[in-house]
Amino acid sequence: MDKLNLSKHISSQFNEEIEQVRNHVMAMGGLIERQLFDALEAIANSDSELAQQVIQNDLKVNDWELQIDQECTRIIAKRQPAASDLRLIMAILKTIADLERIGDETRRIAKVALESFNSAQQDLLVNLDNLGRHVGQMLHDVLDAFARMDVEAALTVHKEDKKVDREYESITRQLMTYMIEDPRSIPKIMNVLWSARSLERIGDRCKNLSEYIIFFVKGKVVRHSSEETLEKEARS
Amino acid sequence: MDKLNLSKHISSQFNEEIEQVRNHVMAMGGLIERQLFDALEAIANSDSELAQQVIQNDLKVNDWELQIDQECTRIIAKRQPAASDLRLIMAILKTIADLERIGDETRRIAKVALESFNSAQQDLLVNLDNLGRHVGQMLHDVLDAFARMDVEAALTVHKEDKKVDREYESITRQLMTYMIEDPRSIPKIMNVLWSARSLERIGDRCKNLSEYIIFFVKGKVVRHSSEETLEKEARS
Numbered sequence: 001m002d003k004l005n006l007s008k009h010i011s012s013q014f015n016e017e018i019e020q021v022r023n024h025v026m027a028m029g030g031l032i033e034r035q036l037f038d039a040l041e042a043i044a045n046s047d048s049e050l051a052q053q054v055i056q057n058d059l060k061v062n063d064w065e066l067q068i069d070q071e072c073t074r075i076i077a078k079r080q081p082a083a084s085d086l087r088l089i090m091a092i093l094k095t096i097a098d099l100e101r102i103g104d105e106t107r108r109i110a111k112v113a114l115e116s117f118n119s120a121q122q123d124l125l126v127n128l129d130n131l132g133r134h135v136g137q138m139l140h141d142v143l144d145a146f147a148r149m150d151v152e153a154a155l156t157v158h159k160e161d162k163k164v165d166r167e168y169e170s171i172t173r174q175l176m177t178y179m180i181e182d183p184r185s186i187p188k189i190m191n192v193l194w195s196a197r198s199l200e201r202i203g204d205r206c207k208n209l210s211e212y213i214i215f216f217v218k219g220k221v222v223r224h225s226s227e228e229t230l231e232k233e234a235r236s
Numbered sequence: 237m238d239k240l241n242l243s244k245h246i247s248s249q250f251n252e253e254i255e256q257v258r259n260h261v262m263a264m265g266g267l268i269e270r271q272l273f274d275a276l277e278a279i280a281n282s283d284s285e286l287a288q289q290v291i292q293n294d295l296k297v298n299d300w301e302l303q304i305d306q307e308c309t310r311i312i313a314k315r316q317p318a319a320s321d322l323r324l325i326m327a328i329l330k331t332i333a334d335l336e337r338i339g340d341e342t343r344r345i346a347k348v349a350l351e352s353f354n355s356a357q358q359d360l361l362v363n364l365d366n367l368g369r370h371v372g373q374m375l376h377d378v379l380d381a382f383a384r385m386d387v388e389a390a391l392t393v394h395k396e397d398k399k400v401d402r403e404y405e406s407i408t409r410q411l412m413t414y415m416i417e418d419p420r421s422i423p424k425i426m427n428v429l430w431s432a433r434s435l436e437r438i439g440d441r442c443k444n445l446s447e448y449i450i451f452f453v454k455g456k457v458v459r460h461s462s463e464e465t466l467e468k469e470a471r472s
Contacts, residue, residue, distance in 0.1 A: 066457055077318050077319075083313075179422050180419045183419045193426075221302055
C-alpha cells in the first residue's frame with residue numbers, strides 16, 4: 001500500500017474508499033481465477049455438476065462488475081479525484097470490464113465439460129488443459145501484479161501472451177487434423193476448438209490488464225503499442 | 237442536442253467540450269461502420285486489396301479510442317462533472333471500448349477475403365454476407381440511437397440480437413455439414429466459421445452499446461438484466 005502513496009490523502013475516508021474498491025477488484029479477480037480452475041477441472045474429470053456450478057457462478061462475477069463500477073462512479077462524483085487517483089479509478093474501470101469478459105469466456109469453456117468424449121478425444125483434451133493451466137497462471141500473475149502495482153511483473157505477463165498464442169495455434173492445427181481424419185467428430189471437436197479460442201482470448205485480456213497497471217504506475221497509455229515501445233515506456 | 241439539455245451548463249466551453257467528444261464518438265462509429273461494410277465487400281468480391289486496407293485502417297480505430305479516452309479523462313479531471321454529465325462520460329468510455337473491439341472483429345473478418353474459394357464455397361459465403369449486412373444494420377441503428385440518445389431505438393437494437401444469434405447458429409450448422417461432407421475444406425471453412433463468430437460478437441457488442449444509451453438516459457444500469465427487466469426500466 002505504501003508503494004502506492006495512498007496515505008497522502010487528507011481525508012482518511014477517501015483512503016478507505018479507494019482501499020475498499022481495490023480489495024473488491026482482488027475479490028472479483030480471485031473468484032474468476034477459481035472459476036477458470038473449476039472449468040478446467042470439470043473438463044478433465046467430465047464433471048458436469050461442477051461445470052453447471054461455474055456457469056451459475058458467472059452471475060456473481062457480473063454482480064461484482066456492476067458493484068465496483070458503481071463504487072468507482074461514486075468516488076469520481078463525490079471525491080473529484082485528480083492525477084494518480086483518477087488514473088487508478090480509470091484503470092480499475094477498464095480492469096473490471098476485462099475481468100467480466102474473462103468470466104464470460106470461462107462460462108463458455110465450462111460448457112465443454114457437458115459433452116462426453118471417447119478416449120481418443122480425451123487425449124486431445126490434455127492439450128486444452130495445458131493451455132488452460134498456462135492461461136490460468138497468466139491470470140494469477142497479472143492479478144498479483146495488480147495487487148502490488150508491479151510494472152515488471154506486468155511486463156512479464158504481457159510477454160507471456162505470445163507463447164499462449166503459439167500454443168493455441170498448435171492446438172488448433174491438431175484439432176483440425178483430427179476433424180479431417182474423423183469428420184463425424186466435427187460438431188464435438190468444434191466445441192473444444194471454441195474453448196481453445198476462449199482461452200486464447202483470456203490470454204489477450206490478461207495482456208490488457210497488464211497494460212492498465214503500466215498506465216496507472218507510469219501515467220502512460222501503452223495500449224496498441226508495439227512490444228518495444230511498451231517496454232521502453234514501462235521502464236522509463 | 238436540445239433533447240440532452242446540454243445547454244444547461246454555465247460554462248459554454250464545457251458544452252463545447254462535451255459536444256466535441258460526442259462528435260468524435262460519432263466519427264469513430266462512422267469509421268467502424270465503413271470498415272465493416274468494406275470487409276464484407278472485400279469478401280464478396282475476393283478483393284484482397286480492400287481487405288488489406290480494412291486491416292490497415294484498424295489502426296485509425298485504435299487511435300480514435302485512445303484520443304476519446306483521453307478527452308473523457310481530461311473532462312473528468314477539469315470539469316468534475318456530476319449527475320447526467322458524469323453518466324454521459326461513463327457511457328462514452330464504455331461505448332468506445334466496445335467500438336474498438338468491434339474494430340478488432342472487423343479486422344479479423346476482413347482476413348477471410350485473403351483466402352480463395354471454389355464456387356461451392358462461394359455459395360456458403362452468401363449467408364455470411366447476409367449475416368454481415370444484418371449486423372451492419374444493427375451497428376448503424378445503435379449509432380443512430382446514440383446520436384439522438386433514443387431509448388426506444390436502443391431497445392429495438394437490443395431485441396434484434398436474438399435474431400442475429402439464430403442466424404449465426406444456422407450458418408454454423410450449415411458450415412459444419414459442409415466440412416463433414418468435404419473434410420479437406422476444413423481449414424478454409426474454419427476461417428469462414430471464425431468470421432461468422434466475429435459477426436455474432438459484433439451483434440453482442442451492439443447490444444452492449446444500446447445498454448449504455450439506456451444507462452445514460454434513464455440513469456439505470458441494465459447490463460446483465462433480463463429482456464423483461466430491461467424493457468421495464470427503459471420505459472419507466
